[in-house]
Amino acid sequence: AAGVIQSPRHLIKEKRETATLKCYPIPRHDTVYWYQQGPGQDPQFLISFYEKMQSDKGSIPDRFSAQQFSDYHSELNMSSLELGDSALYFCASSSQQGRELFFGEGSRLTVL
């Protein structure tokens, strides 16, 4: 079965640079969630989108922004990167009917 696809899987950036992560949800899923997971930590909710509109907002820094496009894929844009932004970034998708969240394999961001 098709799963949530994230790209890139690994990304290395310098401080103050910009990074963009992409997420392709499971087909027919209309809701996308972004999570950040630091080493040894639980996933922290950043932001979610339903039908291309921002739906819920968690602990997302002002330096980060995200959107969901007409084909339901989503992008997380991170600017002025800091060392503390180094983490695994997960995207999850769900349908409003099922509501179970299915996670991708994550994008590992390393900020040097």
Added chain:
Amino acid sequence: GENVEQHPSTLSVQEGDSAVIKCTYSDSASNYFPWYKQELGKGPQLIIDIRSNVGEKKDQRIAVTLNKTAKHFSLHITETQPEDSAVYFCAARASGGGADGLTFGKGTHLIIQP
């Protein structure tokens, strides 16, 4: 907002024994409680979930119980096997509709001793 507490942080059991992980939540509006298994370097994998209109749910060796009054829910794994070794996260979500994010517990590192 929701706060989820998870215990223990580390659990070591002998292969074949049972493992129990417990979570409590704070928001009485929460009505969906999934459990995720996360292996090193991989994304969280949904293994079982329960909704607030159900007290118990079982899927082969895995079961989850929910006590709404006490606001706690537990994961039970029987006949543990080496491949059960992973980090397990409980989570909760309120019924606000839309696309509310899950609030996770801090995770339990389950170690199955051969």
